[in-house]
Amino acid sequence: MEMRLIRESWKQETNDLWSVDQEIRLLTPYVPNSFCLSSATDFIDILKSQESFNHIASMDVTSLFTHVPIQETIDIIIQKVYHSQRAPLDIPENTLRQLLLACTKEVPFYSHRGDLFQQIDGVAMGPPLGVLFASFYMGAVEERVFERTKRPKMYTRYIDDYFLSFDAPQDLAHLFQKFTENSVLNFTTESSTDGKLPFLDVLVDINDTKIKTSIFTKANNNGTVMNARGECSSNYKKSVVAAFAKRAVTHCSTWQDTHYELERIGQLLTNNGFPMPL
Structure with a gap:
């Protein structure tokens, strides 16, 4: 059975090295988030702009946080911050890299039994830095996939949950393959049943000429x-x-x-x- 690491962020040494809140505030503008949802209300607003769907499905990442590759994600962050069209931070590139390493791979923590561990890869689900790393990595994967693959008619993501619409059922298998090939993550998919599919806390119904939504x-x-x-x-x-x-x-x-x-x-x-x- 796979275990997920969850730890309290306020007791960690990361807060002493560099304010996590400051880190997130500075790096968030560089997150590739073209397809990200901030809430279920955002999702419903996008649905209202759609006329109809032929096929809908959802895709989910299995244990996203514990499978985020730390070194690759730090490289992605450095690329977005210092080698993109946005203005870079006033922090030296190598300094930011070392700080990110210090806040992730170099942070020791105690288990509930008192044993001392060091997490060498993946991010914990407790510290807010985990969400930031997951968002950077997921955004970079999307960019790689859609450089060579046609984007579905509707494509949105809430952290590690995707809502997708296609013209043909086989398009889901093709997209699933491309995401698997371009990442280290494992994905699962779910197609609609009788024209209905739950996503977040919304039940989407495409049976009528107009898309219907209700509480799931x-x-x-x-x-x-x-x-x-x-x-x-x-x-x-x-x-x-x-x-x-x-x-x-x-x-x-x-x-x-x-x-x-x-x-x-x-x-x-x-x-x-x-x-x-x-």
Whole structure:
């Protein structure tokens, strides 16, 4: 069984070497993010601009963070920062390279048993630097693939989850092969079933002439949310109700689906101690 490394970033030596927040702030503008989504709302906005799809599918990276190649990703960051059309940072190139190495491959950490380890490749899921490295590597892989491969009709990515639309089903296998050949990552794919496909928390339905969206809830969702009787600020409890209601309105494309979702979350919140009417 493969294990994923998760560690607390606030206790790590990386914060003493160089502020991680400062590092992310300086390097984020150089991340290749032409196809990145920042939220499910972004995804829905893009769907609204599409007329129809013949075939839709999703693609996912297996354990992205632990498979990000550190040395290659640092080379990508250096290339984007110092050898691209953007203005370079005022930090010497070799200094930035050494700082990135110090914050990744050269950082020791303790296991829960007290054993001292050093991570030689891949990034941990806890420190924010892991997201930055994953974003740089994924963006570079996309650039390599689409230099020689036609981009799907719709192509978007949220970190390691892709939503794709094709004119023919065999196009998915071709794209899967190209991503595998141009990276060290392992990918999985899922095609739509009866014209429906979940992506993030959105269920996309292409059966009608117009694309429909609604809320997607996993089968193993047991309906547990913040309990209204718990010791927590009332502002947090109100935000739970507001977030559920807002998501129903923004994610559902028909009034029928919106009404169904509002009824569902009303019962869910009641089961978790919230008074009715809300």
